[in-house]
Amino acid sequence: MLRLGFPVIGVTDLPRAVAFWTEALNLVATEEWKSETWRTLNHADGSGRALALLCSASPVEPRPRLHLDLFTDTAEEQQAEVRRLVDLGAQVVDWDLYPPEPDFVVLADPDGNRFCVVDLSHAPSGPGGTVAEE
Helix, strand or coil: CCCCCCCEEEECCHHHHHHHHHHHHCEEECCCCCECCEEEEEECCCCCEEEEEEECCCCCCCCCCCCEEEEECCHHHHHHHHHHHHHHCCEECCCCCCCCCCCEEEEECCCCCEEEEEEHHHCCCCCCCCCCCC
């Protein structure tokens, strides 16, 4: 039976990406399948795999068709998380496709991979209705 594994993010600097994503999402880098080009990140509570990082020479997509949505419950929490992620090395993306009253903020990780921080209390677009819209 086929089942979904976990998202894999292509990165150019694996140690930097491990440091960013483990701190950003409270994940733990594991020794599972570890290599010079791959790291698996698990949930810190031991509930399983969450994310993988793979060294990649492919260029970052400015409008990725697939991306991560990170959820917050309030606008205040969203603002605080955006500040925290920027302090960790993320960048706020000058996104030209925001709707009039966006429920999300587009950021890029230290490698330039786009992701969104979504305020679920103000989510007119719903989960997944963010970065890929054109």
